[in-house]
Amino acid sequence: MALDADSIARSFAERGLRLTRQRRAVVDAVAAAGASLSALQVFDAARERCPELGLTTVYRTLEVLSEIGAVRRVHGPDHCEAFVPAGAVHGHTVVCSSCGRATEFTQCDMHAVVDAAARQTGYEITEHFLQLSGICAACNAAAGAPGPSGKGAG
């Protein structure tokens, strides 16, 4: 289930849920963000579109979006951190350790790794959770040349 308006609307309808103005604001805020967002950041962003929105509704909506696969959670090494839009049924997230930008990737042929792990541990492996981090193209370019430094986190 992707994070486009139509799919969302359909998923909500299927569950007997209404796609209210508040919920739309949350969806739009997550979709518009290029980076992963905490619940509070979603709240702040969404309130610019819908000032009377409450934090409670943000949590409730993110929960639904997570259930229908429209957003994915990002885990840091220490904490459960944030949400990112999920565009593909099976996809993973690369997070830029410099600026926080999050991008989805879908080319994850894990057969070799999964086979090796199965052989080593004796488990029958059914799922993989993979999350990469690195430097995004923009940050990489900025690091090599002087110029208008964007938003940096570091």
Added chain:
Amino acid sequence: MALDADSIARSFAERGLRLTRQRRAVVDAVAAAGASLSALQVFDAARERCPELGLTTVYRTLEVLSEIGAVRRVHGPDHCEAFVPAGAVHGHTVVCSSCGRATEFTQCDMHAVVDAAARQTGYEITEHFLQLSGICAACNAAAGAPGPSGKGAG
């Protein structure tokens, strides 16, 4: 840094930390567990060896063990969940979705996957967080048909 008594003792000493009875109880509890343990579960297990142990000390000790790489955090799809002993400098965890047993694996040749992700996203990838789940050998055996002939593994 592995989770054996000597390495732990050395790492603690290097940091000017004392390896007290309470801390030893925490280390032993994590090391003895075959599954991932939450802080509270560590507390319960460790108190059998050291009844006057406090929860505060468990958190403080797990923090140190995490810093020196003797334990690793396990993330669930929704939550940051638990701690597992870490035996290798670079290793990952397979968690049994049936019994919770956690096993470490080290054969994670991610070159192909990382290259594909880099090509797809334009990121320069520097780290990977990978966590597998599936069914451990014991659970697989128990779930299979009681007869010796009809065992289906996948």
Added chain:
DNA sequence: CTGCCTACTGAAAACGGTTTTCAGTTTCAG
């Protein structure tokens, strides 16, 4: 031994993100 310094401790309080409760409000079918 004594005294001193620092690491360490658990109980209790504080903290902070999340969930629940509650008393309305909105939406929609009939």
Added chain:
DNA sequence: CTGAAACTGAAAACCGTTTTCAGTAGGCAG
């Protein structure tokens, strides 16, 4: 219109974790 069900935000409750604090343990110099 009426009534049912979904939905809402504010406030309270919740709960795992961290901080505070007053005291304890242990190594070491004298």
